Amino acid sequence: MRKEPSSSQELRKSDDARGMPRRIALVRREAPAQLLEDRSELVTTAPHLLLREVIVFQICVIVLAIVSILFDAPLEGIADPEHTPNPAKAPWYFLGLQELLHYFPPIVAGVLIPGLVVLAIGVMPYFRVNWESTGLYEQPWKKTIALVSGIVAVSVVIFVIFHTWVVLVPTLVIYGLMILPGLPFCPARLRGVLGRVHLADWIMTWFVIVAILLTLTGVFFRGPGWSFVWPWQGGTQ
Amino acid sequence: MKLEKMITGSRVWRSIVRHGVEPTNRNRVLTVVQNVFLHLHSAKVRRRNLEFSSTYYLGAVSLILFAILVGTGIVLMIYYHPSVPQAYNDMKELKFVVGSGMFLRNMHRWAAHGMVIVVFLHLLRVFYHRAYKPPREFNWVVGIVLLLMTLLLSYTGYLLPWDQLAFWAVSVGTNMVKAVPVLGDRIRYLLLGGNVVGESALLRFYVLHCVILPLALTIGVGVHLWRVRKDGSVAGSSGRKRG
């Protein structure tokens, strides 16, 4: 017994195993025809890609071997719970977080901020605004800038209250660059370049710069009691 | 040449590699399609995506570093005991007794730091090329999980030398876990096998670092690469806006 389509709206599907499906082209919004046209020649993976991968592998091994001959992995004295080094630092990739811990309460710096960052980056591709291929100023931008300005204003107040200068300064610099194309005195060339930058890129670039600055501060500029030191002033007590 | 022909023409060879070795396009395709490892690749790739600026080979380098870490890590396991104070003594032994022991440890350590950096750079490459756009959005999420696992791998490994650096870095880090509302203390207890970083913590970190996380990452990378192929091979830089 064949099941008939319940409504005439539904596509008629053939159950005939010997039949050939008819091909139709489906162009979705996410993959505009313009993108589909952007096709170049196909070459075989073997050897074209495989050879390159082998070369990349060899470069990796050689570079690592050279680094390993030149620099030894650190080893300090045996672990001693009685003797706390000052400062006690996490591995470098967590020092940005540890630096935040210096400014904000643990629940904010240790849980809320990293949690929200991971969540935001994780769900980012599911939002259409992040798929756009037009720059911030190549579309109606006044509302977006107003919204961003509001968020930046609130953040600035927070950063000032908590003395978070390492975050405040890059935030203001990036915000300045971002609103520049909208200002009347902006040179046309600069407006062309900056105006093409997409909103998602502004946000990500801001995040990356802040993350790098926080990490560098934690690695190089923090001494006993998490006080500010210059890198050459020596490490732990 | 004759010897090569004899080998590649032999019954044994042909039972392993079924396709011929003549440089025909058919054989080139079969090389990939008929090999369980290589077939994570698509049989053909766009020439544009072979350009360096398309992927900067950052995903490939992430995988290569992971492979180097597994290789050196397994050898290191031969010389390592996850107990106090033997773990620390083993570090000394690697340096002063084991032939090329320090070199081995260095390779493992620098590859680990390198992997954290390279995986992050790979994320940035994918981001700025808009290579996360549908249909690749789920693979981006898989990537995030891989990044977190990479960080955890690096972090659990950090404790294993059992020196001051290791001990206090992990103490500082696991103290942050306390800040998690309600469950903080319990998660920390589960992680450390106690209320302080001690021998049980070393053993737990060892099991996580040498078994659970590498296995999870291997499976995760498998899914990731399979998805790359299923999502139509790499987007490369084609999503990037060109002026």
Ligand code: HEM
């Ligand atoms: C252990 C970590 C990882 C490994 C071994 C890995 C490996 C790879 C490889 C080999 C590719 C093929 C093309 C390329 O080299 O770019 C790739 C593509 C991709 N990766 Fe990863 N990856 C890792 C982590 C990540 C992370 C952290 C993200 C982002 C959150 C990510 C998202 C993607 C996406 C979306 C693609 C498709 C890119 C395109 O189509 O151009 N991966 N990955």
